[in-house]
Amino acid sequence: MTTMLDTTTAELDATVAGPVLEPGDPGYAEEVASFSLTFTAAPAVVVGATSADDVAAAVRAVGNGRTVFAAAKEQPRAPLSPRERDVLGLLVTGATNREIAAALHLSPHTVKEHTSSVYRKLEVRNRAEAVQRAERLGLTA
Numbered sequence: 001m002t003t004m005l006d007t008t009t010a011e012l013d014a015t016v017a018g019p020v021l022e023p024g025d026p027g028y029a030e031e032v033a034s035f036s037l038t039f040t041a042a043p044a045v046v047v048g049a050t051s052a053d054d055v056a057a058a059v060r061a062v063g064n065g066r067t068v069f070a071a072a073k074e075q076p077r078a079p080l081s082p083r084e085r086d087v088l089g090l091l092v093t094g095a096t097n098r099e100i101a102a103a104l105h106l107s108p109h110t111v112k113e114h115t116s117s118v119y120r121k122l123e124v125r126n127r128a129e130a131v132q133r134a135e136r137l138g139l140t141a
Contacts, residue, residue: 087114
């Protein structure tokens with residue numbers, strides 16, 4: 001489902017951040033500096049949103065550094081093996097190779113091989129990109 005939200009900047013700010021400060025109000029400059037997301041009066045579209053609250057929640061999540069994606073139809077270049085999925089599952093938690101090795105009863109060298117294979121299949125270069133791509137593909141739980 002797609003929700004079309006026709007809103008002005010002030011309406012969205014009130015939904016997302018509470019009361020809207022006007023120029024000249026105490027704290028206005030600080031508020032603008034800390035919340036640099038700007039919407040115009042153009043419609044905002046969020047796939048899967050059912051209400052303005054869903055749109056506001058998505059904006060808050062992005063503002064907190066998370067990504068907001070519906071599970072994508074695309075798949076990795078090659079499917080991940082069950083062990084690669086296990087490694088990826090721990091990788092997204094921020095675990096180091098040694099921690100992943102201990103959790104899965106593998107050697108750190110084997111974990112390094114699995115992470116390299118995951119990077120290749122997801123077509124990424126590092127852990128951060130792997131986590132982001134896995135989220136987009138719906139591979140994270």
